[in-house]
Amino acid sequence: MTDAHEQHVPGYGTVRIRPLNPDGDMDVVHAWVSEERAVFWGMNGLTRPQVAEIYAHMATLDTHHAHLVTKDGEPAALLQTYEPAADRVGECYPVRPGDLGIHLLLAPVGAGGPRPGWSGTLLTAIASYALLTLDRRRIVVDPDVRNTRAIDRFDRQGFERGPVVVLPEVDVPDVYLPEKHAQLAFLERETAFPG
Numbered sequence: 302m303t304d305a306h307e308q309h310v311p312g313y314g315t316v317r318i319r320p321l322n323p324d325g326d327m328d329v330v331h332a333w334v335s336e337e338r339a340v341f342w343g344m345n346g347l348t349r350p351q352v353a354e355i356y357a358h359m360a361t362l363d364t365h366h367a368h369l370v371t372k373d374g375e376p377a378a379l380l381q382t383y384e385p386a387a388d389r390v391g392e393c394y395p396v397r398p399g400d401l402g403i404h405l406l407l408a409p410v411g412a413g414g415p416r417p418g419w420s421g422t423l424l425t426a427i428a429s430y431a432l433l434t435l436d437r438r439r440i441v442v443d444p445d446v447r448n449t450r451a452i453d454r455f456d457r458q459g460f461e462r463g464p465v466v467v468l469p470e471v472d473v474p475d476v477y478l479p480e481k482h483a484q485l486a487f488l489e490r491e492t493a494f495p496g
Contacts, residue, residue: 305368306430313419314373316426318380321367323356329376330356330369333406341445342406343478364388370427377423379406382431389478390443393466394485399438401431405451424458425493432490439490443468443483452484459493460486 306318321330331352334344344352359367364387370378381404385391390402405427407420431440444451446465456462463485471478 306426306434308426308429310422310426313422316377316423317371317374318368318427318430319371321356321360321369321379323353323360323367326369326376327353327356330379333379333408336409338409339406341448341451342404370423372423375408377408378427380404380427382435385441389468389471390441390466390483390485393468393483394441394463397439400441401435401437401439402441402443403427403431404442420454421458424454428458428488428493432488432493437490440488442486442488443481444486446482446484452486455486455488458488460488461492462486 305320307315309315327349331347331349333339334342334347334352337345339345344355347355356367359365359381364384366382368380368382369376370380383402383404385394385396385400385402388402405424407423410416428440431437440460441463442451442455442460443466444455446452452462465482465484468478468481468483470480
């Protein structure tokens with residue numbers, strides 16, 4: 302498996318974004334999505350094989366992709382990218398050419414405790430991947446309205462809030478997603494990387 306993106310950030314380290322391995326990465330991913338802090342991820346209570354099955358299914362799609370983000374070789378985040386026009390979020394706002402949706406789950410805080418600037422720098426590297434490497438014009442995020450920590454993080458990162466929307470329930474073979482009240486937010490390439 303090759304890296305989709307690698308970026309050395311002075312004073313921070315090397316960030317790599319690569320396709321998620323639905324089997325090999327499942328110990329770390331299952332541990333993260335099972336934590337109470339990840340309740341908005343929607344996988345609390347699922348077994349390791351159930352989570353692996355979800356990501357194995359996602360690996361067959363052309364419109365939705367899962368990635369493991371590492372910092373200096375250590376798992377740092379689970380990143381999902383998707384085409385908004387092929388997702389339920391596309392029913393809730395006017396999708397533009399060049400839009401890319403992302404879902405992001407950061408690794409839990411390590412033994413050393415919180416590190417000021419750590420998540421902001423990581424999110425900048427992820428935005429670089431989405432907007433520059435993938436050559437997208439705009440990122441869209443749709444955190445649950447109750448997930449104030451994520452909304453605040455995106456605000457600090459320069460995302461512009463859009464409307465609060467209700468993402469419809471999805472119940473099809475292989476995928477079930479309950480209705481979700483979401484705060485849309487957008488990050489334009491020109492805002493994130495001017496010039």
